[in-house]
Amino acid sequence: MGNVVNYKVDGRVAVLAIENPPVNALSHAVREGVVTQMERGVADDGVDAIVLIGVGRTFPAGADIREFDQPAREPHLVAVIDRLDDIKKPIIAAIHGTALGGGLELALGCNFRVAVPDARMGMPEVNLGIFPGAAGTQRLPRVAGLDHALELIVLGKPVSAAKALEYGILDEIIEGDLQAGAVAFAESVVSAGVPYPISSKPRDGIGPPGEHAETIDKYRDLANSRFRGQESPHQAIESVVDGLRMPYAAAVAADRLRFESCKASRQSAALRYAFFAERETAKIHDIGKEVTSRPIDSAGVIGAGTMGRGIAISMADVGLPVTVVETGQDALDAGMAELTRLYEAMVSRGRIDEATKDERLSRITGAVSYDALSDADLVIEAAFEDLDVKKEIFGALEVVAKAGAVLATNTSYMDIDAIAATTSRPEDIIGLHYFAPANVMRMLEVVRPAKASPDAITTGMKFAKRTGKVGVLAGVCHGFVANRSRLPLVREATFLVEEGASPVQVDKVLTDLGMPMGPLAVSDLSGLDVSWRMRQSLASERDPEARYMHLADRMCELGRFGIKAGQGWYDYEVGGRHPRPDAEVEAIAAAVAREQGIVRRDISEDEIRARCLYAAINEGAKILDEGIAARASDIDVMWLYGFGFPRWRGGIMFMADEIGLGKILEQVRAFEEVHGKLWAPSSLLERLVAEGGGFTR
Ligand code: CAA
Numbered sequence: 001m002g003n004v005v006n007y008k009v010d011g012r013v014a015v016l017a018i019e020n021p022p023v024n025a026l027s028h029a030v031r032e033g034v035v036t037q038m039e040r041g042v043a044d045d046g047v048d049a050i051v052l053i054g055v056g057r058t059f060p061a062g063a064d065i066r067e068f069d070q071p072a073r074e075p076h077l078v079a080v081i082d083r084l085d086d087i088k089k090p091i092i093a094a095i096h097g098t099a100l101g102g103g104l105e106l107a108l109g110c111n112f113r114v115a116v117p118d119a120r121m122g123m124p125e126v127n128l129g130i131f132p133g134a135a136g137t138q139r140l141p142r143v144a145g146l147d148h149a150l151e152l153i154v155l156g157k158p159v160s161a162a163k164a165l166e167y168g169i170l171d172e173i174i175e176g177d178l179q180a181g182a183v184a185f186a187e188s189v190v191s192a193g194v195p196y197p198i199s200s201k202p203r204d205g206i207g208p209p210g211e212h213a214e215t216i217d218k219y220r221d222l223a224n225s226r227f228r229g230q231e232s233p234h235q236a237i238e239s240v241v242d243g244l245r246m247p248y249a250a251a252v253a254a255d256r257l258r259f260e261s262c263k264a265s266r267q268s269a270a271l272r273y274a275f276f277a278e279r280e281t282a283k284i285h286d287i288g289k290e291v292t293s294r295p296i297d298s299a300g301v302i303g304a305g306t307m308g309r310g311i312a313i314s315m316a317d318v319g320l321p322v323t324v325v326e327t328g329q330d331a332l333d334a335g336m337a338e339l340t341r342l343y344e345a346m347v348s349r350g351r352i353d354e355a356t357k358d359e360r361l362s363r364i365t366g367a368v369s370y371d372a373l374s375d376a377d378l379v380i381e382a383a384f385e386d387l388d389v390k391k392e393i394f395g396a397l398e399v400v401a402k403a404g405a406v407l408a409t410n411t412s413y414m415d416i417d418a419i420a421a422t423t424s425r426p427e428d429i430i431g432l433h434y435f436a437p438a439n440v441m442r443m444l445e446v447v448r449p450a451k452a453s454p455d456a457i458t459t460g461m462k463f464a465k466r467t468g469k470v471g472v473l474a475g476v477c478h479g480f481v482a483n484r485s486r487l488p489l490v491r492e493a494t495f496l497v498e499e500g501a502s503p504v505q506v507d508k509v510l511t512d513l514g515m516p517m518g519p520l521a522v523s524d525l526s527g528l529d530v531s532w533r534m535r536q537s538l539a540s541e542r543d544p545e546a547r548y549m550h551l552a553d554r555m556c557e558l559g560r561f562g563i564k565a566g567q568g569w570y571d572y573e574v575g576g577r578h579p580r581p582d583a584e585v586e587a588i589a590a591a592v593a594r595e596q597g598i599v600r601r602d603i604s605e606d607e608i609r610a611r612c613l614y615a616a617i618n619e620g621a622k623i624l625d626e627g628i629a630a631r632a633s634d635i636d637v638m639w640l641y642g643f644g645f646p647r648w649r650g651g652i653m654f655m656a657d658e659i660g661l662g663k664i665l666e667q668v669r670a671f672e673e674v675h676g677k678l679w680a681p682s683s684l685l686e687r688l689v690a691e692g693g694g695f696t697r
Pocket of ligand 1: 101132
């Protein structure tokens with residue numbers, strides 16, 4: 001314990017330094033250490049004030065999330081914080097790094113808070129399915145005012161030190177050495193001899209809830225729009241509102257019960273799982289820490305189409321110079337003009353200012369020859385999805401690209417091993433599969449062909465992080481991990497329409513699960529022709545015994561490509577994007593069903609849910625079994641970031657464990673009986689059911 005919270009005295013100021021790497025989480029040992037060393041400071045006659053600081057990279061970044069699955073142990077954080085109120089010596093929190101959650105609550109229990117300019121402060125608990133349960137919902141409104149407090153507590157986004165100063169959370173920003181500055185601040189407080197603020201005490205201007213109805217409603221609306229289906233932001237608001245109508249101690253007691261029930265909720269379990277799942281993705285079992293990534297100081301993109309432009313923007317946005325290559329001047333001019341338009345739209349939406357736009361655009365250079373890529377450290381090919389086209393591009397690239405450059409393809413389903421095999425430098429070739437729009441979506445599938453060198457893979461993963469993406473590793477197979485696991489869901493969605501369900505009915509079941517859009521509305525948005533072309537290119541590999549997506553083909557044959565055609569699974573007004581039910585689709589589906597000998601029927605929501613979800617889960621299990629994904633949680637992270645699957649459900653594989661693998665297998669077998677071999681159960685699923693195991697636990 002002694003070395004978890006260190007005690008030393010500087011002049012007449014005790015400095016308590018929390019040392020619990022990596023993020024100084026407030027574990028049981030740290031809480032005990034803070035109490036013990038605080039009492040030491042109180043008892044020490046040579047000490048007039050106490051500074052609380054973090055060793056290493058940060059002030060405590062919150063409670064220790066790993067302890068949440070265990071019974072809570074005393075001293076509880078709230079008791080540690082409340083004890084600070086009774087200490088007669090001023091306590092100063094000295095903040096660097098990220099003071100988050102319980103860390104910020106601990107700081108709020110101190111009388112004063114100072115921080116370095118690049119520190120960040122926040123209450124991200126809602127993202128873990130809980131709320132600031134160590135009196136943060138009571139103390140922050142008293143310190144920062146209701147609106148600012150709700151902003152931090154409900155939206156869960158940290159703020160900068162400058163903002164925290166403006167909100168009254170900080171008393172001073174310290175330039176230079178933090179500890180020395182905090183000690184000097186403590187000395188000045190002592191010599192001023194004025195009473196010290198205590199954040200649990202009532203504050204002028206915060207009256208009963210009725211006086212703040214507008215502000216409270218604003219955050220209820222924001223909670224609904226930004227966290228659809230998630231309970232924690234609402235619990236956080238209720239906790240703050242309790243504090244407006246109850247004295248501090250009563251509100252804290254009410255918080256205790258509310259917090260425990262949030263912590264025990266399925267949503268919180270899923271959100272905590274998602275937190276760690278995201279961090280696991282960085283760990284590649286056969287590539288050690290000694291493998292360093294290659295430096296990336298400049299990049300190239302081949303293709304100035306939708307994907308190429310998005311990729312170029314994602315790089316320019318983080319300061320990387322990028323050369324975009326097109327086959328001809330006209331295509332290049334059109335692509336560059338569209339790039340400029342995209343940046344201008346960001347300015348008009350207030351996302352960036354004019355100067356930032358100019359700076360970012362200046363990092364993007366256009367060219368019509370591969371020679372312009374000779375200096376690039378990384379080249380990403382984002383051309384047409386045609387294997388021969390790609391092979392040709394990589395053939396040209398291997399000659400032009402400098403030694404050591406990583407050569408990546410953005411293909412979403414093609415055989416990258418086959419592409420690599422045509423070049424003399426397969427060790428440099430990887431897949432970087434972006435999700436549209438590439439500058440917005442945070443998912444980046446890093447695909448590992450058999451011959452890629454470990455440092456090329458590490459470079460891809462590091463590059464993902466640098467460009468603000470969540471990089472997840474995938475092996476080579478048709479559609480890799482993300483699209484391959486989602487395809488069966490889309491397939492079943494179209495089969496269900498063929499069998500008698502309406503697109504509205506199918507999509508609603510999926511949006512009721514928490515997905516932002518139903519699969520058929522998504523197909524309309526991205527264009528039905530994309531997968532149609534893919535099916536055509538795979539016609540020679542088609543299994544004549546497996547059911548085929550005849551209805552989806554027919555829609556394309558009729559030109560119903562989705563929004564861009566004004567018609568798809570839905571109907572659209574000219575230039576509109578709002579899907580409207582279309583009786584024509586029903587007629588087409590009925591005709592295709594007749595041709596296929598399918599008798600149409602009423603289909604229940606339960607069947608739609610099971611068909612769509614279990615098809616994806618069964619495929620996920622196959623992907624895992626083949627080693628294409630390293631972990632079930634990697635598949636889940638792809639669904640969260642690639643497809644907007646609700647985070648509070650954890651992901652499809654986490655959900656599968658919750659539903660019960662036995663139940664899923666039974667249903668998969670029943671579907672196989674009726675719908676044939678596409679439903680063949682995964683042998684991993686069968687093994688896990690026999691052994692009593694789970695995908696994620
Ligand atoms: N508890 C336990 N472990 C934690 C942790 C926490 N609060 N925060 C981070 N870690 C772990 C991570 O799992 C990771 O472990 P591995 O190296 O084994 O994967 C390691 O610390 C480093 O974390 P990151 O990879 O995320 O490092 P980063 O530099 O990218 O980000 C961070 C640092 C901003 C602090 C980020 O980790 C983060 O956001 N942490 C969570 C913060 C949070 O949610 N705090 C609130 C906790 S709940 C609470 O405090 C409840 C309450 O009211 C009492």
